[in-house]
Amino acid sequence: QVMLVESGGGLVQPGGSLRLSCAVSVASGRSFESYFMSWFRQAPGKERKFVAGFRWGSITHYADSMRGRFTISRDDAKNTIYLQMNSLNPDDTAIYSCAARERLGDITTPNLYDYWGQGTQVTVSS
Secondary structure (H helix, E strand, C coil), rough: CEEEEEEEEEECCCCCCCEEEEEECCCCCCHHCCCEEEEEEECCCCCCCCEECCCCCCCCEEEECCCCCCEEEEEECCCCCEEECCCCHHHCCCEEEEEEEECCCCCCHHHHCECCCCCCEEEEEE
């Protein structure tokens, strides 16, 4: 059983920063490195959207609106990925979830992911 647990969300003022974490418990016989990991977000009343992810190994990919402001990283020794978010604005308010998949594919498509965390709320407001 694979479990993903996010943390680090909260209330932040416009222009502020947050760092999200996603700790992963991997299935027996598999390594954390064998999963393709990404972050998604879902704002109220909107569809879930891709934020950032790893294409292969440490090769990263970002949604256009996050590039330059958000940074995804990973610590394989801790089975954890991170999302550093800077220059936050109210449009970034959403529930942020990490996701893992076992096969190659379009990393921006939510339906291709096998496992999801419960999400962490990020609210950007003055």
